[in-house]
Amino acid sequence: MSDSVAHRQLAPEPEEAFGLDAAFVDEIAALLRADNRVRVKELVTDLHYADMADLLERLDSQDRQLLIETVRDNFNADVLPELAEAVRDQVMEALGFEDFAAALSQLDSDDAVYVASKLSASEREQIAARMPQEARLSIEQGLAYGENSAGRLMQREFVAVPNYWTVGETIDYMRSGQALPEKFYAVFVVDPRNRPQGMVELSRLLRAKRPERMKDLFDQDVEPVALDMDREDVAFFVKQRNLVSVPVIDKSGRLVGQITIDDIVDVIDEEAEDDILKLAGVRNSEVSSLYNAIISTANSRFPWLAVNLATAFLASGVVGMFEHSIEKLAALAVLLPIVAGMGGNAGTQTLATAVRALATRELDGSNAWRVMSRELFVGMINGLLFAAIVGVIAYFWFDDQLLAIAIASAMFITLTVAGLSGIVIPYALQKFGADPAASGGVFLTTVTDVVGFFSFLGLATLILL
Amino acid sequence: MSDSVAHRQLAPEPEEAFGLDAAFVDEIAALLRADNRVRVKELVTDLHYADMADLLERLDSQDRQLLIETVRDNFNADVLPELAEAVRDQVMEALGFEDFAAALSQLDSDDAVYVASKLSASEREQIAARMPQEARLSIEQGLAYGENSAGRLMQREFVAVPNYWTVGETIDYMRSGQALPEKFYAVFVVDPRNRPQGMVELSRLLRAKRPERMKDLFDQDVEPVALDMDREDVAFFVKQRNLVSVPVIDKSGRLVGQITIDDIVDVIDEEAEDDILKLAGVRNSEVSSLYNAIISTANSRFPWLAVNLATAFLASGVVGMFEHSIEKLAALAVLLPIVAGMGGNAGTQTLATAVRALATRELDGSNAWRVMSRELFVGMINGLLFAAIVGVIAYFWFDDQLLAIAIASAMFITLTVAGLSGIVIPYALQKFGADPAASGGVFLTTVTDVVGFFSFLGLATLILL
Incomplete structure (x- = not known):
């Protein structure tokens, strides 16, 4: 923002040029609490609807309600689609069904359908009953299409x-x-x-x-x-x-x-x-999570952690198979985090690349074999390099040649498998109609942990004990 | 694509309506190898430039060169900005500097600057020497602006x-x-x-x-x-x-x-x-990686794995501090993967949410404290739940009440720290001008591993041994 002159020529606004100023949010909050509604109205009257939405999101729920009361008479309906879901629910409560229905009727059909789609069935009924027939029908038609369909996204107004x-x-x-x-x-x-x-x-x-x-x-x-x-x-x-x-x-x-x-x-x-x-294992519904309540956020993250717990116990079971080896040589336990960490990270690199490539259609049937063999080789090359590095470090740390050989071999096997799984798992999931981003990570770390622990502890037991 | 009639009315094209058909790519490849240039020309002549770019990317490098030879005389310059970098380099080689410079001169200024920015200095010099002065100057001006600046992105043509x-x-x-x-x-x-x-x-x-x-x-x-x-x-x-x-x-x-x-x-x-x-620890430059060579891909993934190896040894060092405890009770080693896995996963959930919120400006100074205390509570709630679950399972598995208490306490501590670190680390990185997405993960898993292992093995040593 180097040139303030040119800025002032255009729309002068109370907030920072790009995004809301934290000081401005604090000022509004203070004025609302001091019940200085006239000044608040002055300050927010020229706000762009997107900035007004930001402002509503930034305020705490009490101030949010006060602000809605203050602007109720000239509430800009365009604010609604811009709001995070949890905030919009509160705004609806503060506005009441009557005013909310009036605002919804003013929106373009695609925006109105979007907002309505986020309401509960009973809320939707209450609000529909208060809308003019034409707007109501247009929303009902839009909602009849599948959630991720073109019909849901489209705007009925065109030339x-x-x-x-x-x-x-x-x-x-x-x-x-x-x-x-x-x-x-x-x-x-x-x-x-x-x-x-x-x-x-x-x-x-x-x-x-x-x-x-x-x-x-x-x-x-x-x-x-x-x-x-x-x-x-x-x-x-x-x-x-x-x-x-x-x-x-x-x-x-x-x-x-x-x-x-x-x-x-x-x-x-x-x-x-x-x-x-x-x-990262965060559920879709949590997208605008910053404004969700603590309990519902904790709740939304629980399932993924529970799945991970199950796979962690699987990995742990593999370690349990070798409990006697560990009793004899505790150094094995010391090196476990290295096997698990490296396998998981190498696999995740490939997985993220694959998920993006699937999303952008760069990876499909026409090049799947080529890409898979490529990732296999990438995994093998880094597997060899890290086998050497880890082997040397382990040798000097524990002064044990055979232990060094065991960890080095396990490192090569794990990184090779990680590279291949990182591409095969998401591709297979997509082929079978599952979401590669949502479930790829669990499968992947299960594979890398199990393969990593089994190869390291198994080899160590074979050659050392 | 439910209505083929309406489709045929508009542009009939040789490939699938959306994205290239794998069979079409194979057909072109076969025709190129059979040296049937006339038929290839017929098939690709009406391709949209974006589809032509896709086709070039899907072919292997030998067929790619043959295709360039075939379409050289009416090569559509608009294909160039759409290509992955590694593929564009090959296309440039196949076209030669003369034809590549001619193509570049035909592009809109923003596209020409983008393509030129990806060339090496010597290539750029070779090509600039073959371009008309006006186009050359416009590219030089564009390149004078910072890589991520508005100047680099803008188009000089406007009304x-x-x-x-x-x-x-x-x-x-x-x-x-x-x-x-x-x-x-x-x-x-x-x-x-x-x-x-x-x-x-x-x-x-x-x-x-x-x-x-x-x-x-x-x-x-x-x-x-x-x-x-x-x-x-x-x-x-x-x-x-x-x-x-x-x-x-x-x-x-x-x-x-x-x-x-x-x-x-x-x-x-x-x-x-x-x-x-x-x-996921994949370097930025690898964005269009599917077309990169194996060696350069392996090379680009190496640094992150090396950083992770260093932090894995740190975690491993913490385990090493308790080698004697593990010698006495190998069950400790068996439970280690659970502590590490759960801490890392819980932290990653928060980290991904925070990175997105920072990118979309939903998280900033005005709500940082509120969001952090929220994540702390979310971590504590899930920490309590999983402490109970893991404690009960460990009790029945190892029939050891004190071991169950140790893992349950460690689980609560680790998930609480994971939740808080998942938001504090990316926020602090951004404050200090670092990229929260790029380095957040390393810091985070180091913290969760070290805290998890130390609390579990430390508590177990205190109360059990």
Whole structure:
């Protein structure tokens, strides 16, 4: 933010240029507690809806309620989709069903469907009863599509013109101020049966002369997506083709909506977040966890830890098989953390790479064998290197040549298996329809721990005792 | 893809609708080896550039070279930015400097800068010498900005009009076919000194009447970004405000370029990938690793494993302090994997959540204390639960009440410390300017292993032996 002059020329705002200032949040909180509503109103009235959402998230629940009371009369509905779920529930409570329903009716159809999808069935019923019929029906239709489908993501508002229209007719139509969406990036061209034939981006439209025909301006690379297509597939396609919007069609091929780039940005963000958290064993539902209650967070993390406990006992059982060896040579126990740590880490490196490659479609049937053999070799190379390093260190630490040979061999075996499992496990999970990010880690560490402990303790027992 | 009719109406393509078909890749490979260039040309001539890039990535290096030879005469430059780095290097070799320079000159400035930034200094020199002066200068200017800066990301092509112009004048200017960018989403409005005063999205422009003045159509929420702003900050801002483009200004406030939503999509994607891979200990440079050579992949994974080996020896040293206890009671060694596994996993759950929250700006100074105390409690709750579970299992397994008490206490301590460290470590790293995703994991598992082993073996030694 080097140039403050240029900034002041544009929208001057009370908060920092990018993101909310902590001092601003504290000021609002203090004013709310001092019941200085007039000043609060002044300060928040020009806030962008995204910043208002941030502000609501940052305040504690008591101040949050006070703020809602203060802005109730001119509450900006656009704030709602931006809120973390736990915060939105509180805002709904503070607003009451009547005002919440009114706000929901003002949103674009995709945003309204998104917000409604996060409500409980009984809340949804209460709110639907207070909404105008048209808005209610549009939400019900949206909710009828699968959770991760294009239908759920799409916006029912779009601009479509017949294929025989000219550029001039299209522009005149838009100027006539018919019910157009708030923002749009392209005009769809449809045949007489309302099936999309192509899409003309606005920059293309603006460059064209008035008498040119819309059907001559098509972008050839645009294909419509079906209502039930997975949103990840839609995001992949839009990103791949650098599009700003895609038409959505129903079973008979008719244009029923559009999905725009700003929704795709959210999908990409959420899917990446999903993968990162699932790999770490945090459940999907915890995505906006910072605002969740302590008990529900603890609860959401419990299952993964329980699964890990079961696999840890498995690993522990392998160690238990060699209890007598350890009684004779406690040095074996001292070296166990090294075998487990290295195997788990090497496997996780490969696993994360594989999960990303599967998500970005870089890994599939056409190159799976090549990639697997590659990872096997990578595992073997690092296995050899670390076998040498660990062997030498163990030799000097315990002054025992055979122990050094046992740990070195186990290190090579474990890192090789880790490299191969890191790619085979997620690929196989995906093949069988499971989520490689969510369950890959458990399988992987189970394999590396069991193989690592068994090979180390087994070899040591064979050659040492 | 439920409706094939609607599909066929639009662009019929040789590959699957979304992503390349493995069979298609195999077919091309077979044709290339059979030297059937005519048929290959036919099949690939209508491929979208992104699919062509995919095809090049999927082929092995020999077939890749054959394909480049085949399409050399009408090689689409837009393929270049889409390629993984290792593949692009090969494509450059196959094309030769002359043709590669020609292709580079055809790209939009932001894409050309991106591709050039990935070349070695000597390659860049060779290629620059073969480019027209204008394109060369534009790349040199772009490369002068920091790697993650707005300047590097921006496109020098944009549409700007004086603030006193009307909508009609603006549209006429665009129709006159001046040097406009290939695609654009908004028109910037500038003052006489070329400082941006606002931005008018094209949908707004198209809805307005011809005599309306551009300065009355401004979007108030748009602020320009400085050339040296971090690209993550730009992405955050654009996403937060649901923008399609932002103006970029130099130190004197003059408009020098724009950053568009499609670049932002790439930034979001790359940053998420970075975080996920760094958390798993895969170096940043390995991002498009599937196409990297085995040796360089093994090499890129070595440092993290080496760091982990050092910390594993630290943990192992803690176990070594209690070698005599283990000699007396080998059951201690059997339970070690459980302490280490549970501590590491609980900490990783919190760490991943914290890294995401830092990346999305949900965690900062204004709520750090609240979030930390929350994670502490979450850790304590799960610590209590698992202390009970593990204690009971250990009691029945080893029939030893005191051993059960030792492991249960250690479990509570470890999970509590894991929860707190999972948030304090990444937050502190970020405060001190380090990357929480890249180094958080090492610190964390070192803490959980050391605390876990020390508390378990220490307590056991105290109360049992």
